[in-house]
Amino acid sequence: MKRSAQQELEVKPLHIEGDTGLIAAKSLHTFVYAHPKFTLADKKYLAIEVMEKNGGRHFRLAVSNRAIVRARPVKD
Numbered sequence: 001m002k003r004s005a006q007q008e009l010e011v012k013p014l015h016i017e018g019d020t021g022l023i024a025a026k027s028l029h030t031f032v033y034a035h036p037k038f039t040l041a042d043k044k045y046l047a048i049e050v051m052e053k054n055g056g057r058h059f060r061l062a063v064s065n066r067a068i069v070r071a072r073p074v075k076d
Helices: 065-069
Strands: 015-017 032-034 045-051 058-064
Touching: 058 065
Parallel strands: none
Antiparallel strands: 015 032, 045 058
């Protein structure tokens, strides 16, 4: 087994749009989280995790450095 170092850093959002405590079944909902500007090394990724409260469903999205660099600013 190969050894590897792992680093986790929690980044608090500056602004949250569309935050809600309940989402109806079979519905769509959009969340927007604004974070301070940051960079990642080439082989690193940003992991976004959403976990169901008192439930067993978990969602994990890995965003590459390339996707972050190509992101467009959100305008008011």
